[in-house]
Amino acid sequence: MIDxxxxxxxxxxxxxxxxxxxxxxxxxxxxxxxLINETIPLYMNKFENTVGENDGYFVNGKLSWADIYFLxxxxxxxxxxxxxxxxxxxxxxxxxxKILEIPQIKSWVTQAKRPAYSM
Numbered sequence: 001m002i003d004x005x006x007x008x009x010x011x012x013x014x015x016x017x018x019x020x021x022x023x024x025x026x027x028x029x030x031x032x033x034x035l036i037n038e039t040i041p042l043y044m045n046k047f048e049n050t051v052g053e054n055d056g057y058f059v060n061g062k063l064s065w066a067d068i069y070f071l072x073x074x075x076x077x078x079x080x081x082x083x084x085x086x087x088x089x090x091x092x093x094x095x096x097x098k099i100l101e102i103p104q105i106k107s108w109v110t111q112a113k114r115p116a117y118s119m
Contacts, residue, residue, distance in 0.1 A: 001059045002065065005064075009047075009070050015039045019032055020080045040083075040085060048089040051092060051095045056094060057095070068099065074086060
């Protein structure tokens, strides 16, 4: 189940990357429309439901690397697309807060030298 969750995160990441790194402005604009209207809602709603069905986590109601992976990529993808992907998704917002409150993660986030798109 963890692999399925991570694969879905990667599918979204790939779609966002195809848009973000497209050198052709016309096809980039076309991809953006599909991304905003179809791809992002599809995956983010899927993630919202998954977290809701698993007591606030991606798999089996407990922390897994899928939760940490999602949070790490969410931060980067928000930066790349200049949009809040978890906006209007309260379960994903709660998930983010919960993961960021884990002492080791909280320590790393607050102490690490991070790029400009930091959490």
